[in-house]
Amino acid sequence: MFRFIVRRLIVTVPMVLIVITLTWGLIRLAPGNFYSTDKKLPPAIEKNIRTKYGLDQPWYVQYGRMMSNIVRLDFGNSLKYENETVNDILKRTLPVSATLGILAYLLALVVGVFFGTLAALKPNSKLDYISMALAMLGISVPNFVLGPILVLVFSLSLYWLPPARWDGFPSWNLVLPVLTLSAIYMAYIARLTRAGMLEVLRSDYIRTARAKGLSERQVIVRHALRGGLLPVVSFTGPALAILISGTVVVERIFAMPGLGNYFINANLNRDEPLIIGIVAFVSIAVLIFNLLVDVAYGFIDPRIRY
Amino acid sequence: MKKIKIARSVGLVIVAALVAASCTTHASKSEFFGKISPPEGQVLRYVTGSEPESLDPQMSSGQPEARIDMALYDGLAEYQPKTMEPIPSIAERWVTNEDASEFVFFLRHDAKFSNGDPITANDFVYTIRRGFRPELASRLAYLGYDIKYAEAFNSLDSFVRDPQTGRFLLASEAAPPSDGAKGDSAAPSNAQPAAPPTAAEQEAQLQKRLAMKGEDAARDTDFHKFIHSPERLVVPSDEKERQKAFKANPKLEALVAGKELVPVRAEDIGVEAVDDYTLRITMRQPAPYFLGLVPHQFFRAIPQKVVEKYGVNWTKPENFVGSGAFKLQEHKPYNDLTVVRNPYFWDAANVHLDKIIFYPLEDNTTIMNLYKAGDVDATFNHTVPASWLKSGVRYMKDYMDAPENGSAYWQINTTKPPMNDVRVRKALNMAIDRDALADYRVVSKPNNTFVPKGILHGYPLLQGFNLDVEGAKRLLVEAGYKDAAGNYDPKKFPADQVEVTYNTNDSNRQIAEFVQSQWKQNLGITISLRNVEWKTFQDLRSKLQYKGIAGGAGWTGDYMDPFTYLGLFTTNGGDNGTGWTDKKYNAMLDEANHEPDQAKRYEMLAKCETYMLDAAPVIPLLKPATSWMKKPYVKGMYPNPGTLHAWKYVYIEHDSAKWDQGMPDMTTDQLAELSAKE
Numbered sequence: 001m002f003r004f005i006v007r008r009l010i011v012t013v014p015m016v017l018i019v020i021t022l023t024w025g026l027i028r029l030a031p032g033n034f035y036s037t038d039k040k041l042p043p044a045i046e047k048n049i050r051t052k053y054g055l056d057q058p059w060y061v062q063y064g065r066m067m068s069n070i071v072r073l074d075f076g077n078s079l080k081y082e083n084e085t086v087n088d089i090l091k092r093t094l095p096v097s098a099t100l101g102i103l104a105y106l107l108a109l110v111v112g113v114f115f116g117t118l119a120a121l122k123p124n125s126k127l128d129y130i131s132m133a134l135a136m137l138g139i140s141v142p143n144f145v146l147g148p149i150l151v152l153v154f155s156l157s158l159y160w161l162p163p164a165r166w167d168g169f170p171s172w173n174l175v176l177p178v179l180t181l182s183a184i185y186m187a188y189i190a191r192l193t194r195a196g197m198l199e200v201l202r203s204d205y206i207r208t209a210r211a212k213g214l215s216e217r218q219v220i221v222r223h224a225l226r227g228g229l230l231p232v233v234s235f236t237g238p239a240l241a242i243l244i245s246g247t248v249v250v251e252r253i254f255a256m257p258g259l260g261n262y263f264i265n266a267n268l269n270r271d272e273p274l275i276i277g278i279v280a281f282v283s284i285a286v287l288i289f290n291l292l293v294d295v296a297y298g299f300i301d302p303r304i305r306y
Numbered sequence: 307m308k309k310i311k312i313a314r315s316v317g318l319v320i321v322a323a324l325v326a327a328s329c330t331t332h333a334s335k336s337e338f339f340g341k342i343s344p345p346e347g348q349v350l351r352y353v354t355g356s357e358p359e360s361l362d363p364q365m366s367s368g369q370p371e372a373r374i375d376m377a378l379y380d381g382l383a384e385y386q387p388k389t390m391e392p393i394p395s396i397a398e399r400w401v402t403n404e405d406a407s408e409f410v411f412f413l414r415h416d417a418k419f420s421n422g423d424p425i426t427a428n429d430f431v432y433t434i435r436r437g438f439r440p441e442l443a444s445r446l447a448y449l450g451y452d453i454k455y456a457e458a459f460n461s462l463d464s465f466v467r468d469p470q471t472g473r474f475l476l477a478s479e480a481a482p483p484s485d486g487a488k489g490d491s492a493a494p495s496n497a498q499p500a501a502p503p504t505a506a507e508q509e510a511q512l513q514k515r516l517a518m519k520g521e522d523a524a525r526d527t528d529f530h531k532f533i534h535s536p537e538r539l540v541v542p543s544d545e546k547e548r549q550k551a552f553k554a555n556p557k558l559e560a561l562v563a564g565k566e567l568v569p570v571r572a573e574d575i576g577v578e579a580v581d582d583y584t585l586r587i588t589m590r591q592p593a594p595y596f597l598g599l600v601p602h603q604f605f606r607a608i609p610q611k612v613v614e615k616y617g618v619n620w621t622k623p624e625n626f627v628g629s630g631a632f633k634l635q636e637h638k639p640y641n642d643l644t645v646v647r648n649p650y651f652w653d654a655a656n657v658h659l660d661k662i663i664f665y666p667l668e669d670n671t672t673i674m675n676l677y678k679a680g681d682v683d684a685t686f687n688h689t690v691p692a693s694w695l696k697s698g699v700r701y702m703k704d705y706m707d708a709p710e711n712g713s714a715y716w717q718i719n720t721t722k723p724p725m726n727d728v729r730v731r732k733a734l735n736m737a738i739d740r741d742a743l744a745d746y747r748v749v750s751k752p753n754n755t756f757v758p759k760g761i762l763h764g765y766p767l768l769q770g771f772n773l774d775v776e777g778a779k780r781l782l783v784e785a786g787y788k789d790a791a792g793n794y795d796p797k798k799f800p801a802d803q804v805e806v807t808y809n810t811n812d813s814n815r816q817i818a819e820f821v822q823s824q825w826k827q828n829l830g831i832t833i834s835l836r837n838v839e840w841k842t843f844q845d846l847r848s849k850l851q852y853k854g855i856a857g858g859a860g861w862t863g864d865y866m867d868p869f870t871y872l873g874l875f876t877t878n879g880g881d882n883g884t885g886w887t888d889k890k891y892n893a894m895l896d897e898a899n900h901e902p903d904q905a906k907r908y909e910m911l912a913k914c915e916t917y918m919l920d921a922a923p924v925i926p927l928l929k930p931a932t933s934w935m936k937k938p939y940v941k942g943m944y945p946n947p948g949t950l951h952a953w954k955y956v957y958i959e960h961d962s963a964k965w966d967q968g969m970p971d972m973t974t975d976q977l978a979e980l981s982a983k984e
Contacts, residue, residue, distance in 0.1 A: 032841020040848060040881045041445060044461035048443035080359050081639070083618045092639070148671065155679050159341065163675035165665070166641050255672050257640035270841070
């Protein structure tokens with residue numbers, strides 16, 4: 001187990017460096033600069049800016065400087081917001097995105113597993129059809145539709161909840177974004193749970209458990225769920241990584257000062273250090289969460305051993 | 307079964323709420339939009355647009371930053387809240403010499419920074435010099451290039467001195483020979499005449515430039531004599547760039563050979579503190595429009611000690627010191643920025659608001675949601691989505707619809723056929739119904755001239771391009787697009803050589819599609835559309851690599867003067883984007899800018915514009931109109947042409963009887979006159 005983890009972590013490092021290099025190259029290929037705006041700059045001013053930010057140096061010097069920064073885990077200053085370091089921005093935005101992401105995922109987990117299990121217990125019943133239909137709806141309605149509808153109903157008609165903006169944790173401002181964000185995951189988890197549970201409930205060890213005379217509740221909670229949730233676990237890794245590292249659309253609709261909002265603007269602004277910082281962070285997050293999932297498998301699934 | 311009922315009832319609630327929501331939007335038509343409940347006390351919650359890139363007024367180039375800077379910093383002059391003309395602020399008054407090449411500002415004695423330090427003329431000297439420092443690399447530096455030697459200092463140029471005599475070479479000595487040598491942007495200033503003026507002429511010119519009378523005549527100083535001595539020659543300090551300049555002007559190389567280079571210093575710029583409360587700014591040429599720039603954030607006072615102590619971090623809330631009516635209290639990037647009253651502000655007694663909270667929001671729907679829910683009191687410009695406008699928001703009493711200091715136009719690549727033919731350019735211009743376009747666009751007014759019509763007081767209303775399909779066809783026939791019988795034949799027009807390239811954006815697309823259909827309908831020509839991302843678009847445009855037409859250009863005036871528009875075509879680079887330049891046009895502009903009488907100058911500038919429109923390097927389309935919202939209880943805030951608000955005039959009116967019932971009164975004498983003409 002330990003060796004497995006170490007081996008995976010070692011592989012992570014070159015992968016992140018490759019991702020960063022590719023990103024760096026792509027930024028260079030994209031037309032335009034962080035300093036270009038609506039109005040064209042006089043050449044002298046452009047030259048001053050290029051000198052100030054070292055853009056007048058050859059590409060390998062720029063690449064080397066960027067890489068040496070990254071190895072020291074210091075991504076430098078943002079080009080657009082010149083008195084902020086990328087590390088400061090990450091430190092500030094990560095809690096926002098993580099709060100939204102974790103809350104949304106917890107909600108999705110509780111509701112999804114509950115309805116998925118219910119549906120699996122009474123397959124082809126009305127309850128099954130309705131919850132699965134709702135789940136299908138959840139998957140097909142994109143969050144940029146769901147979010148505005150929720151805002152229209154709860155903020156602009158009923159005036160119950162604020163329509164946007166971050167106001168710390170906990171606050172009423174979180175309700176709508178978390179709901180919007182969790183809908184699709186809720187739906188996925190419900191369907192995954194139902195499928196997993198249906199399969200497990202038919203298996204021999206459940207029949208054995210029932211034969212031992214355990215109550216239905218114990219059969220389901222202690223035996224069936226453990227196996228039935230395996231697909232949900234493998235879904236959790238990438239889902240959490242994406243949720244925590246900022247969800248562009250929801251953060252945009254609800255004006256949340258999270259990673260996603262910064263990321264989209266960093267790209268539009270060609271803010272190289274910030275783009276690279278966020279890409280590095282997200283790729284590390286994805287790799288680590290995948291690793292965690294694999295490790296978790298070892299605990300949940302008795303068939304898997306490292 | 308119970309669960310099903312719950313699900314059903316939840317569904318019913320949602321449907322009912324949706325129905326209710328759609329009803330309420332219809333019911334409130336023509337009244338105010340959303341919830342009206344003034345915040346307690348004197349607090350304004352304002353949406354200012356994207357997150358400010360910097361709170362350093364000399365480093366922040368955008369409108370969102372400009373609005374915050376106006377709260378945090380005060381300048382020699384402030385924008386008049388309705389017309390945006392410069393009105394006295396830290397400078398109590400100012401005088402101009404006869405040809406508008408020198409300005410003397412007399413400062414009030416009680417102006418203070420937010421830490422209590424006095425603001426003197428030296429602070430402005432520091433501020434202005436800092437703005438041009440090459441290592442600061444401010445994008446705004448070009449705004450002050452007309453200040454003598456500012457451009458040279460910002461461009462890292464050097465004076466040229468003869469080591470034997472110690473004499474500095476003059477710009478006039480290096481003026482390129484007039485026979486056919488083309489003016490190149492790399493060459494040093496060629497504003498001086500080729501023949502060096504005689505001593506008597508120089509003396510006469512000096513007297514003219516100095517002409518300020520009586521008490522207005524600030525003390526003459528050594529610096530003043532230096533800055534009024536004939537303009538010195540400057541060359542790039544960088545070896546490579548100098549070689550380029552030599553190539554452009556062969557005379558230069560011989561002149562500079564064997565001479566020593568003396569870098570232009572910050573102290574050489576034409577800014578001088580004559581005494582603690584008198585500031586003198588000297589331009590390299592007449593620049594009557596400069597006063598309109600004085601309230602710009604680039605020229606607002608910053609505290610030298612704090613800036614030097616904290617470097618790039620001086621604008622963080624814990625270090626911040628400003629000069630404006632408000633000071634920075636808290637800044638949570640991408641969320642909010644709070645400023646509170648500055649007790650040391652010279653006019654603090656007349657500041658109404660205790661606090662302004664700026665929300666850096668970009669998504670228009672989100673902004674309007676917050677506005678409707680009553681969570682913000684006013685928004686910045688162009689925040690109302692088109693679909694909302696059409697559903698009735700534009701008729702509401704809190705919608706601000708006034709003309710803006712801007713011009714939306716298309717650029718024509720005049721270097722490639724068929725658009726290198728002026729007749730084709732004119733024909734395309736004449737085949738567009740601009741009134742219909744403006745009507746379709748909603749937040750716009752038609753504009754058939756380049757300088758937006760009717761916004762600048764006293765500027766003549768020109769004829770411009772009007773819809774004339776027959777005339778357009780005649781021009782195309784003249785250009786050779788005709789059949790054997792001599793009639794207009796659209797099939798002969800090389801429509802595949804022309805396309806409208808625009809940057810991806812909904813309103814650009816709508817305008818492009820509209821004009822496309824107009825040309826098809828009126829001329830039978832189908833011109834294809836191509837959308838590219840903004841930065842790619844800029845690249846294509848600046849290199850003149852687009853085919854035919856670049857759509858989507860807009861120009862927002864930097865100051866309230868036609869020159870901010872007409873000056874675009876003086877060089878080939880920059881924002882021109884059309885490849886059209888004209889020596890005669892440049893000479894006409896130059897002559898106009900030497901005219902001290904404003905009314906006459908405007909007449910002359912109007913002639914320049916007519917001349918330019920006759921060459922038709924652009925297709926003017928619209929002038930933008932403001933489109934933003936303000937709750938009726940927000941007073942002292944006006945839809946001025948730049949959507950820049952002097953915050954000290956703004957207040958929250960708690961007495962509902964005094965609330966605005968529509969657009970606030972924008973009439974001053976000048977505006978009344980203008981609207982009569984419209």
